[in-house]
Amino acid sequence: MSEPVFIMIMNHGRFGEELIASAELIVGTLEQVEAVSLTAGTSIEEYYEKAEALIQASRGKVLILTDLFGGTPCNVAMMLREKYNAKVLCGVNLPMLIEAANLRDTAGCVEELAEAVLDTGRAGVLEPSAEAEEEEDWA
Amino acid sequence: MSEPVFIMIMNHGRFGEELIASAELIVGTLEQVEAVSLTAGTSIEEYYEKAEALIQASRGKVLILTDLFGGTPCNVAMMLREKYNAKVLCGVNLPMLIEAANLRDTAGCVEELAEAVLDTGRAGVLEPSAEAEEEEDWA
Numbered sequence: 001m002s003e004p005v006f007i008m009i010m011n012h013g014r015f016g017e018e019l020i021a022s023a024e025l026i027v028g029t030l031e032q033v034e035a036v037s038l039t040a041g042t043s044i045e046e047y048y049e050k051a052e053a054l055i056q057a058s059r060g061k062v063l064i065l066t067d068l069f070g071g072t073p074c075n076v077a078m079m080l081r082e083k084y085n086a087k088v089l090c091g092v093n094l095p096m097l098i099e100a101a102n103l104r105d106t107a108g109c110v111e112e113l114a115e116a117v118l119d120t121g122r123a124g125v126l127e128p129s130a131e132a133e134e135e136e137d138w139a
Numbered sequence: 140m141s142e143p144v145f146i147m148i149m150n151h152g153r154f155g156e157e158l159i160a161s162a163e164l165i166v167g168t169l170e171q172v173e174a175v176s177l178t179a180g181t182s183i184e185e186y187y188e189k190a191e192a193l194i195q196a197s198r199g200k201v202l203i204l205t206d207l208f209g210g211t212p213c214n215v216a217m218m219l220r221e222k223y224n225a226k227v228l229c230g231v232n233l234p235m236l237i238e239a240a241n242l243r244d245t246a247g248c249v250e251e252l253a254e255a256v257l258d259t260g261r262a263g264v265l266e267p268s269a270e271a272e273e274e275e276d277w278a
Contacts, residue, residue, distance in 0.1 A: 012233070013161030015154050022152030022206065025179065040164065067161065067233040069265060078267055091263035093232040094151070094206040114266065121264035124230035126208060127257060128217055 003060035005104040005113060009035040009092055010051060010066045010073035016092075023097045030101050032058065038073050048076050055084050061110035062086035063100055063117070087114040095124030144243040144252060145197035148174040148231055149190060149205045149212035155231070162236045169240050171197060177212050187215050194223050200249035201225035202239055202256070226253040234263030 009016035016035030024030055036051045055062055066074040069090040077088045087110050099120040107113035148155035155174030175190045194201055205213040208229040216227045226249050238259040246252035
Protein backbone atom coordinates (compact mmCIF):
# COMPACT_ATOMS: atom_id res chain seq x y z
CA MET A 1 0.00 0.00 0.00
CA SER A 2 1.34 3.44 -0.83
CA GLU A 3 0.23 4.92 2.48
CA PRO A 4 1.13 3.37 5.84
CA VAL A 5 -1.75 1.96 7.92
CA PHE A 6 -2.01 2.75 11.61
CA ILE A 7 -3.64 -0.10 13.55
CA MET A 8 -5.48 0.98 16.69
CA ILE A 9 -7.14 -1.44 19.12
CA MET A 10 -9.96 0.01 21.22
CA ASN A 11 -11.13 -2.04 24.16
CA HIS A 12 -12.49 -2.24 27.67
CA GLY A 13 -9.70 -2.66 30.21
CA ARG A 14 -6.14 -3.34 29.14
CA PHE A 15 -6.32 -6.48 27.05
CA GLY A 16 -5.53 -4.63 23.83
CA GLU A 17 -2.10 -3.71 25.18
CA GLU A 18 -1.46 -7.33 26.09
CA LEU A 19 -2.87 -8.56 22.79
CA ILE A 20 -0.20 -6.50 21.04
CA ALA A 21 2.46 -7.93 23.35
CA SER A 22 1.20 -11.46 22.59
CA ALA A 23 1.29 -10.83 18.84
CA GLU A 24 4.83 -9.51 19.21
CA LEU A 25 5.87 -12.81 20.82
CA ILE A 26 4.87 -14.45 17.53
CA VAL A 27 5.72 -11.96 14.79
CA GLY A 28 8.21 -9.61 16.42
CA THR A 29 8.01 -5.92 17.26
CA LEU A 30 5.02 -4.10 15.79
CA GLU A 31 5.36 -0.48 14.77
CA GLN A 32 2.37 1.81 14.31
CA VAL A 33 0.12 -0.42 16.41
CA GLU A 34 -1.42 1.00 19.58
CA ALA A 35 -4.16 0.07 22.04
CA VAL A 36 -6.50 2.55 23.69
CA SER A 37 -7.59 1.17 27.05
CA LEU A 38 -10.95 2.15 28.50
CA THR A 39 -10.28 1.71 32.20
CA ALA A 40 -12.68 2.28 35.09
CA GLY A 41 -13.13 5.99 35.71
CA THR A 42 -12.26 7.11 32.17
CA SER A 43 -14.99 9.33 30.72
CA ILE A 44 -16.15 8.89 27.13
CA GLU A 45 -14.73 12.33 26.33
CA GLU A 46 -11.32 11.43 27.74
CA TYR A 47 -11.39 8.15 25.87
CA TYR A 48 -12.30 9.87 22.61
CA GLU A 49 -9.51 12.40 23.07
CA LYS A 50 -6.92 9.73 23.87
CA ALA A 51 -7.83 7.82 20.71
CA GLU A 52 -8.01 10.94 18.57
CA ALA A 53 -4.56 12.05 19.72
CA LEU A 54 -3.11 8.73 18.54
CA ILE A 55 -4.77 9.08 15.14
CA GLN A 56 -3.50 12.62 14.78
CA ALA A 57 0.02 11.49 15.62
CA SER A 58 -0.12 8.77 12.96
CA ARG A 59 0.20 9.00 9.21
CA GLY A 60 -1.88 7.47 6.43
CA LYS A 61 -4.99 5.34 6.84
CA VAL A 62 -6.40 4.01 10.10
CA LEU A 63 -7.74 0.54 10.87
CA ILE A 64 -9.49 0.31 14.25
CA LEU A 65 -10.04 -3.10 15.83
CA THR A 66 -12.57 -2.93 18.67
CA ASP A 67 -13.41 -5.54 21.27
CA LEU A 68 -17.19 -5.71 21.10
CA PHE A 69 -19.96 -4.33 18.91
CA GLY A 70 -22.09 -1.86 20.84
CA GLY A 71 -19.64 -1.15 23.65
CA THR A 72 -18.18 2.26 24.39
CA PRO A 73 -14.85 1.57 22.63
CA CYS A 74 -16.76 0.56 19.49
CA ASN A 75 -19.11 3.55 19.70
CA VAL A 76 -16.18 5.95 20.05
CA ALA A 77 -14.44 4.19 17.15
CA MET A 78 -17.51 4.79 15.00
CA MET A 79 -17.41 8.51 15.87
CA LEU A 80 -13.74 8.64 14.88
CA ARG A 81 -14.52 6.76 11.68
CA GLU A 82 -16.79 9.58 10.57
CA LYS A 83 -14.16 12.21 11.19
CA TYR A 84 -11.04 10.40 9.98
CA ASN A 85 -12.45 8.01 7.38
CA ALA A 86 -11.09 5.07 9.38
CA LYS A 87 -12.13 1.45 8.92
CA VAL A 88 -13.64 -0.15 12.03
CA LEU A 89 -13.96 -3.86 12.82
CA CYS A 90 -15.33 -5.51 15.99
CA GLY A 91 -14.54 -8.70 17.87
CA VAL A 92 -10.75 -8.44 17.68
CA ASN A 93 -8.83 -11.65 18.28
CA LEU A 94 -5.19 -12.59 17.85
CA PRO A 95 -5.52 -13.87 14.25
CA MET A 96 -7.02 -10.51 13.22
CA LEU A 97 -4.20 -8.47 14.72
CA ILE A 98 -1.50 -10.67 13.19
CA GLU A 99 -3.22 -10.62 9.80
CA ALA A 100 -3.59 -6.84 9.91
CA ALA A 101 0.07 -6.39 10.78
CA ASN A 102 1.23 -8.88 8.14
CA LEU A 103 -0.90 -7.59 5.27
CA ARG A 104 -0.95 -3.85 5.75
CA ASP A 105 2.09 -3.21 3.58
CA THR A 106 0.92 -5.35 0.68
CA ALA A 107 -2.86 -4.88 0.66
CA GLY A 108 -4.04 -2.64 -2.16
CA CYS A 109 -6.00 -0.30 0.11
CA VAL A 110 -7.29 -0.13 3.67
CA GLU A 111 -10.71 -1.43 2.55
CA GLU A 112 -9.08 -4.54 1.08
CA LEU A 113 -7.02 -4.94 4.26
CA ALA A 114 -10.12 -4.68 6.46
CA GLU A 115 -11.93 -7.30 4.39
CA ALA A 116 -9.03 -9.74 4.71
CA VAL A 117 -8.79 -9.13 8.46
CA LEU A 118 -12.53 -9.69 8.85
CA ASP A 119 -12.35 -13.00 6.99
CA THR A 120 -9.32 -14.09 9.02
CA GLY A 121 -11.01 -13.18 12.29
CA ARG A 122 -14.10 -15.23 11.49
CA ALA A 123 -12.14 -18.17 10.11
CA GLY A 124 -9.90 -18.10 13.18
CA VAL A 125 -12.87 -18.84 15.44
CA LEU A 126 -13.02 -22.60 15.12
CA GLU A 127 -13.12 -25.89 16.95
CA PRO A 128 -9.95 -27.79 16.06
CA SER A 129 -11.60 -31.20 16.18
CA ALA A 130 -14.16 -30.21 13.59
CA GLU A 131 -11.33 -28.97 11.37
CA ALA A 132 -9.46 -32.23 11.76
CA GLU A 133 -12.58 -34.19 10.85
CA GLU A 134 -13.11 -32.01 7.79
CA GLU A 135 -9.53 -32.65 6.73
CA GLU A 136 -10.13 -36.38 7.08
CA ASP A 137 -13.18 -36.11 4.86
CA TRP A 138 -10.98 -34.63 2.14
CA ALA A 139 -8.06 -37.00 2.64
CA MET B 140 -26.31 -27.43 33.25
CA SER B 141 -26.11 -29.94 36.08
CA GLU B 142 -22.31 -29.80 36.23
CA PRO B 143 -20.39 -26.54 36.52
CA VAL B 144 -18.19 -25.54 33.57
CA PHE B 145 -14.65 -24.33 34.13
CA ILE B 146 -13.58 -21.84 31.45
CA MET B 147 -9.85 -21.76 30.74
CA ILE B 148 -8.19 -19.34 28.32
CA MET B 149 -4.86 -20.49 26.86
CA ASN B 150 -2.77 -17.89 25.11
CA HIS B 151 0.60 -16.47 24.20
CA GLY B 152 1.65 -13.73 26.59
CA ARG B 153 -0.75 -12.35 29.17
CA PHE B 154 -3.72 -11.10 27.20
CA GLY B 155 -6.00 -13.85 28.50
CA GLU B 156 -5.65 -12.49 32.04
CA GLU B 157 -6.54 -9.02 30.81
CA LEU B 158 -9.36 -10.35 28.64
CA ILE B 159 -10.93 -11.76 31.80
CA ALA B 160 -10.44 -8.42 33.56
CA SER B 161 -12.06 -6.63 30.59
CA ALA B 162 -15.04 -9.00 30.63
CA GLU B 163 -15.40 -8.39 34.35
CA LEU B 164 -15.69 -4.66 33.70
CA ILE B 165 -18.81 -5.50 31.67
CA VAL B 166 -20.44 -8.47 33.42
CA GLY B 167 -18.96 -8.41 36.92
CA THR B 168 -16.69 -10.86 38.72
CA LEU B 169 -16.21 -14.19 36.97
CA GLU B 170 -15.73 -17.32 39.03
CA GLN B 171 -14.21 -20.50 37.61
CA VAL B 172 -12.55 -18.63 34.76
CA GLU B 173 -8.76 -18.68 34.48
CA ALA B 174 -6.10 -17.80 31.93
CA VAL B 175 -2.91 -19.75 31.36
CA SER B 176 -0.23 -17.42 30.06
CA LEU B 177 2.53 -18.76 27.85
CA THR B 178 5.28 -16.26 28.55
CA ALA B 179 8.79 -16.16 27.10
CA GLY B 180 10.97 -18.83 28.68
CA THR B 181 8.09 -21.17 29.65
CA SER B 182 8.66 -24.68 28.31
CA ILE B 183 5.82 -26.66 26.77
CA GLU B 184 6.05 -29.12 29.65
CA GLU B 185 5.73 -26.35 32.24
CA TYR B 186 2.85 -24.84 30.31
CA TYR B 187 1.06 -28.19 30.11
CA GLU B 188 1.52 -28.76 33.83
CA LYS B 189 0.25 -25.29 34.73
CA ALA B 190 -2.90 -25.82 32.66
CA GLU B 191 -3.41 -29.36 33.91
CA ALA B 192 -3.16 -28.23 37.54
CA LEU B 193 -5.98 -25.75 36.93
CA ILE B 194 -8.18 -28.42 35.38
CA GLN B 195 -7.50 -30.79 38.25
CA ALA B 196 -8.43 -28.09 40.75
CA SER B 197 -11.74 -27.43 38.95
CA ARG B 198 -14.97 -29.41 38.99
CA GLY B 199 -17.22 -30.53 36.15
CA LYS B 200 -16.68 -29.95 32.45
CA VAL B 201 -13.94 -27.83 30.88
CA LEU B 202 -14.22 -25.33 28.02
CA ILE B 203 -10.83 -24.12 26.75
CA LEU B 204 -10.66 -20.95 24.68
CA THR B 205 -7.31 -20.62 22.89
CA ASP B 206 -5.86 -17.64 21.09
CA LEU B 207 -4.78 -19.11 17.78
CA PHE B 208 -5.15 -22.39 15.91
CA GLY B 209 -1.78 -24.13 15.55
CA GLY B 210 0.05 -22.23 18.29
CA THR B 211 1.55 -23.86 21.36
CA PRO B 212 -1.37 -22.92 23.66
CA CYS B 213 -3.79 -24.53 21.20
CA ASN B 214 -1.62 -27.62 20.76
CA VAL B 215 -1.36 -28.08 24.52
CA ALA B 216 -5.12 -27.56 24.82
CA MET B 217 -5.67 -30.36 22.31
CA MET B 218 -3.48 -32.68 24.39
CA LEU B 219 -5.51 -31.82 27.49
CA ARG B 220 -8.73 -32.36 25.56
CA GLU B 221 -7.78 -35.96 24.96
CA LYS B 222 -7.08 -36.59 28.62
CA TYR B 223 -9.91 -34.59 30.21
CA ASN B 224 -12.59 -34.70 27.53
CA ALA B 225 -12.53 -30.89 27.37
CA LYS B 226 -14.02 -28.80 24.58
CA VAL B 227 -11.49 -26.58 22.77
CA LEU B 228 -12.18 -23.49 20.67
CA CYS B 229 -9.68 -21.16 18.95
CA GLY B 230 -9.63 -17.45 18.16
CA VAL B 231 -10.96 -16.24 21.50
CA ASN B 232 -12.41 -12.73 21.54
CA LEU B 233 -14.38 -10.77 24.13
CA PRO B 234 -17.83 -11.79 22.81
CA MET B 235 -16.86 -15.47 23.18
CA LEU B 236 -15.73 -15.12 26.76
CA ILE B 237 -18.83 -13.16 27.78
CA GLU B 238 -21.12 -15.63 26.00
CA ALA B 239 -19.39 -18.58 27.65
CA ALA B 240 -19.72 -17.02 31.09
CA ASN B 241 -23.34 -16.01 30.52
CA LEU B 242 -24.56 -19.32 29.11
CA ARG B 243 -22.63 -21.93 31.04
CA ASP B 244 -25.27 -22.32 33.75
CA THR B 245 -28.20 -22.65 31.35
CA ALA B 246 -26.74 -24.55 28.37
CA GLY B 247 -27.86 -28.17 28.25
CA CYS B 248 -24.32 -29.56 28.02
CA VAL B 249 -20.77 -28.37 27.36
CA GLU B 250 -21.09 -29.32 23.67
CA GLU B 251 -24.13 -27.07 23.30
CA LEU B 252 -22.29 -24.31 25.16
CA ALA B 253 -19.25 -24.61 22.89
CA GLU B 254 -21.43 -24.41 19.78
CA ALA B 255 -23.13 -21.24 21.01
CA VAL B 256 -19.77 -19.68 21.91
CA LEU B 257 -18.39 -20.55 18.48
CA ASP B 258 -21.35 -18.92 16.74
CA THR B 259 -21.09 -15.85 18.94
CA GLY B 260 -17.37 -15.51 18.31
CA ARG B 261 -17.80 -15.61 14.54
CA ALA B 262 -20.83 -13.31 14.56
CA GLY B 263 -18.94 -10.89 16.81
CA VAL B 264 -16.30 -10.35 14.12
CA LEU B 265 -18.04 -7.73 12.02
CA GLU B 266 -17.76 -4.33 10.42
CA PRO B 267 -20.35 -2.09 12.07
CA SER B 268 -21.12 -0.14 8.90
CA ALA B 269 -22.03 -3.27 7.00
CA GLU B 270 -24.35 -4.25 9.87
CA ALA B 271 -26.01 -0.85 9.80
CA GLU B 272 -26.57 -1.16 6.06
CA GLU B 273 -28.08 -4.60 6.53
CA GLU B 274 -30.41 -3.21 9.14
CA GLU B 275 -31.50 -0.53 6.73
CA ASP B 276 -32.25 -3.16 4.12
CA TRP B 277 -34.64 -4.79 6.57
CA ALA B 278 -36.16 -1.57 7.89
